[in-house]
Amino acid sequence: MSTLQFLGTGDAMGVPRIYCSCEVCMEARQTGVNRRYRSSVLLRTDEGNLLIDCGPDWREQMERLGFRGMERALITHAHNDHVAGLTDWADACRWTKHKGTVYAPLEVFTIIQRQYPWIKHQLNFIELDSFQSTGQLFTFGGWAISWYKVCHGHNGYSYAYRFTQGEYSFAYCSDAINLSSDQKAFLTGLDLLILGTSFYYEEAEFTSRSVYDMVEAEQLNQELRAKQMIYTHMGHGVDIQRSYALPSNVQLAKTGMQVHLP
Structure with a gap:
């Protein structure tokens, strides 16, 4: 059996936001119920x-797991909140003399390699x-993995990943909004969809946004x-206790939450 574990459920800034003293951010500092690392x-x-x-937040996420290394990662897109931990991972690989493996579409790698x-x-x-x-399948742990480029609104694009094993399928789509008909088709008929929703209801003008709300x-x-x-990729406008x-x-992801997959 496979298991999905949520290491991070926060948006690009995480929770608490360093500059913010709102009720959710203050609770995250005091008791940690709303503390959210960047989504992973x-x-x-x-x-x-x-x-x-x-x-x-990769290093702290690994510490929380008790890991001293990592073998492989799949990247959705090259924004800082999704790739900045690669530098810490690479440094760990340098000291352990064991190379890790990163999977992503070419255009994502092009940006990563330009940045680092x-x-x-x-x-x-x-x-x-x-x-x-x-024409080969990309498989791991018995899962056939496919991918599709999706609209990330004002922030460009991201990739959604669909995992299939037997009759069961789930998808991870952390950063998307305003999906086209073909992008929706890729995510249709799933047993489980993990979707980024930064707010319950976001009041900002639609064309300025990059992620769905609930x-x-x-x-x-x-x-x-x-x-x-x-729902994951949640900002400080979401109170997990509410x-x-x-x-x-539908449920809200919590840090450390595990989902057992058939």
């Missing part, structure tokens, strides 16, 4: 572990485009028909 999940399988995204040109000496980069060009996510799922949804008007098949 760990897929645990009999074959090993696969990290999805490696943000700036030295990182290729410590991490192996495997372009997902090579699987498509050769109200829009409920409307979206009327088209996608996922059996279960978990009871939101959410459908019965």
Whole structure:
């Protein structure tokens, strides 16, 4: 059996925000219920572990797990909150003399290697485009993994990943909004959809935004028909202790939460 563990459930700034004294940020500092590291999940399988995204909280996330190293990671896009931990990981690889492996589409690697040109000496980069060009499946731990470029609104693009094993499928789509019909088709009919929702209801003008809110996510799922949804990538406008008007098949991700996959 495989397990998904949420290492981080926060938006780009995390919670608490360093400059903020709102009720949620203050609670996060005092008792930690709302403390959220940058969004990342760990897929645990009999074959090993696969990290999805490696943000700036990677080192603390590894410490919380009791890990002294990591083998592999899958990256959704090259924004700081999803890749800044690669430098710490690369440094760990340098000292242990064991290269890690990073999977992502070529355009994501192009940005990463431009930002951190030295990182290729410590991490192996495997372009997902090579699987498509050769007609091979990308598999790990018994899961067939596919990917699709999705709209990240004002912030450009991200990639959603779909995992299939037998008749069960789940997807990880942390940074998306205003999905097109073909992007929705990629995420249709899932057993589980993990979706980024920075707010319960976001008041900012739609064209300035980059991630769905929870109200829009409920409307979206009327088209996608996922059996279960978990919301992640939450900002300080979300209080994990509050009871939101959410459908019965929806829950908010919590740091450390584990989901057992059939």
